[in-house]
Amino acid sequence: MSVESKTNAQVMTRVTVIGAVVDGLLGLLKIGVGFVSQSHALVADGVHSLSDLGTDVLVILAAKWSNEEPDANHPYGHDRIETLATLILGSVLLAVAGGIFYDSLQRFFDPSVAIELGIAAFAITVASIVSKEAIYRYTRHYAQLLNSKLLMANAWHSRTDALSSIAVLVGLIGVSFDLIWLDALAALIVAVFIAKIALTLLWDAMQELIDTALPEDQVTAIRAVALDVPGLRDVHHIRTRTMAGKTLMDLHLQVDPRVSVSEGHEIGCWVAASIRAQFQEITDITFHIDPEDDAEMDQEGPTSLRPLRREVLECLRADWGPLVDDAQIRLHYLRGAVDVEVVTSQPVTADVLKSKSRAVWLGRVTVLHPTVGDN
Template sequence: MELDNNERKKAMDIATWWGLIVNLLLSIGKLVVGYIGHSQALIADGLHSLSDLVSDAMVLMATHHSNIDADEDHPYGHARYETFATITLAVLLSVVGIGIGVDAINHLIDYKSIAVPTQITLVIAGISIISKEVLYQYTMLVARRVKSKLLEANAWHHRSDAISSIVVFIGIAGAMLGYPLLDSVAAIVVALMICKIGWDLGHQSFQELVDTGLEPETLQAMETTILSVDGVNQMHMLRTRKMGHSALADVHILVSPKLSVSEGHQISEAVEMALTKKFDEIIDVTVHIDPEDDELTENSCKHLPLRAEVLSRLKTHWKDIPETQQLLHTTLHYLDGRIDIELVLPLNIIQSGKKANELSQQIETASQQLDCIGSVIILYK
């Protein structure tokens, strides 16, 4: 079931607050114990948790703004806040990772000054592994339920912290067993992991900022759904773009060329309803009704005059046909680069003795003196 913005925001806030509290405790514990216990890897892991803490604060801010309903200045909503926050988080992770890596390499160069970590650092690393994995599972569960890429990114940040804590645990254990360089090596591995996550998150969100569309398999499923709607003969120019946890779509559909405007509109409404019902991420669909394939240049009707000009020019050619003064209705069909016209005349014209075929021929001959006129159909009512 699709959550409304308030329910979505509440679920995201709860998950983020839990992450913030755990990260605060872990950051303090790792940094303090890492310093006291002489573990560079645990200090690096503490900085990683500190970046988690900053990211949690950013998620709270972005969640607040991104779930505000659309307004006059933001007609498509505020979901881009999530994308922007995710990119900022990616940059933060990359900077932290590079800093940790450089510091660890410096320690490796001056390896004689490396101290052996104490046992308490191993205990803190173990606690971090368990708590961060639990936090990852919980946050990912909520992220998938509310369909938030930002919260999902934050969940992976928790998982990365759990994995980095495993590396730290191994590095500390190795240092305590007589291989002190392993602590600095573990710090470098953590740094590389942090930079990799930062790159992945930044690349994905940047693609979203430049209006990258939905995945090919999703587009194929959308095409199948559109073509299943009664009245849709063909479709083309299906375009989508992601916006935070949502997506926007527009499509051209071909319908029978002489449908009424209201029936064409009804078909477009049916297409929109079918897409938004089947694809939860799609929140807005623009459907363009085509009577023919407008991708083909030879079918283009863009150069043809509009109704007022067409009728004005036709009346000039009809001046010798008095029956056209009683015209009840005119329908214009812009097809294949021409204008097909349907004229409705009073039935009493032919009831009074005027031959229908003769009158139709007169009107058709006069009308087709205009180069833009195609077929002419006369109806009587």
């Protein structure tokens, strides 16, 4: 595990442990006070706080495993473990919301349990709102710092607890005015809040699992940054996907077809560096250098292949004789043909270059005479 990954895992663990301690204390207090005051909403909220301990453990384990270094079996790393943990977290929350919703509906039709309201119920509910909001802000700060969707999801989980506690407080106030049904309504509101955040978590996680691309406006911004690099003619076939708050991208870069391989690659390196400088969440960039525009070509590549150098030279040698071995032959694969540049200091006539076989793939033939100082 790299120093950065180890640090990220440690920060996520520390933040989550602090939240877990708060969840445990609040859960026990809510359940105890809820039984004494006979508040269904407060007991339900207490159970929810205790259930947060399970999700906190999930976040801690996911933080450790997802930050492991790539290996032979996982060359792209283990970030999807964080995505999977988010999916599990959303599923658990949705199940909890369903249970509270079901119990609250029963409460509407059977308000037979006598409710005794005390000052302790109000105090614990207010304490829950304040502490959960504090944990939300604390966790959100580090989630933004680490660009962690799982930690951000846990932060919103805490915010949801704070809002649901407000609903419980409303229910307790209703009981003080003999509106017993308002307690059950408050529990229903708790269920709705939990279900909403659960569905959001599930949707976001599933979008990552099916490799959903970045929004079009972000792709347009990335393309604009790339096109600012000198020597780049065009950018196309931009494909993006996200993994636990990180973005992986591959793209095609069109350069002058006559530049050297190393120059084209260097242009690509500049494009990658420029994109990373502007978009820190993009951590993996794979670029393909194109000598011409193939934006309309399918990702599977051309339907027919042109011959490689050995076959080309054998064909040209049969037509041109010793010239092929004495000169420097440069091949350019353009417009579906093979253009040939012959670099030689010897005089060459048109008759010599006239191909007898006239291969169907042969394109333009150009003779270049090096000047003094050329290598």
